[in-house]
Amino acid sequence: MAHLHTALGSIFPKVGDRLVSNLRRPMLRLAADTSPGVxxxxxxxxxxxxxxxxxxxxxxxxxxxxxRMALMAIGLQAPLVPAPLNVWMNVPVAHDGSTRFAAPVSKPGDHIDFCAEMDLISVMSACPQDITPVNGVGVAPESLAFEVLD
Ligand SMILES: [Zn+2]
Incomplete structure (x- = not known):
């Protein structure tokens, strides 16, 4: 993600932006986003x-x-856990640099489309965080759907 920040000049990716690898190569393009984009x-x-x-x-x-389990299921092992792109996770950054965990501003039914710019393995986790309000207050985990298109 540090390389993404440099490439975008921002900590907030938006439609049209390319997400880069730690070698600064474009991996994914954010193609569509029906949410407010947080x-x-x-x-x-x-x-x-x-x-x-x-x-x-x-x-x-x-x-x-x-x-780790998703990669293990396909016979791979992560050398480390990379910094994630936390889709729809709302972590406001104040002027003094402080952060906090806030409820998402996305809503059920929102979707986000990525276009792969290279062959890659992508892992998606529906975050089970239920202690901070980052997934919403009193919200039970729900299903998350994804589709891979050619
Ligand atoms: Zn999580």
């Missing part, structure tokens, strides 16, 4: 340590493990 590019994905910090004493599903 996506996070600065917050690490949730993981076991994050849920421990939030007071969980037992295992909590998390995006880092979702990534």
């Amino acid at each position: 996506h996070d590019t600065i917050i690490a994905c949730c993981d076991h340590a994050r849920y421990q910090q939030l007071g969980c004493e037992r295992y909590h599903d998390n995006c880092a493990d979702n990534l």
Whole structure:
């Protein structure tokens, strides 16, 4: 995501922008977005340590493990958990640089289209975060649909 920030001159990707790799090569183009376009590019994905910090004493599903399991299912292993593009995650940045987790401004039925600019493996995790309001307050996890087109 740090390379994305440099390429875009912004922390907020918008329709038409190209998401680049850590080698600054275009990977995906944001082709369409029916939401207000609030996506996070600065917050690490949730993981076991994050849920421990939030007071969980037992295992909590998390995006880092979702990534690892998705790759394991196709015989791959992540050398590290990369900085994610957090689609529809609302992390406002204040003038003093502080951040907070806010409810999404997207709504059910919104969709986002990406066009691959290279062959790639992309993993999507429906974030199971239910402690901070980042997925909405009192919101139960719902299904997330995706489609890959040629
Ligand atoms: Zn998550």
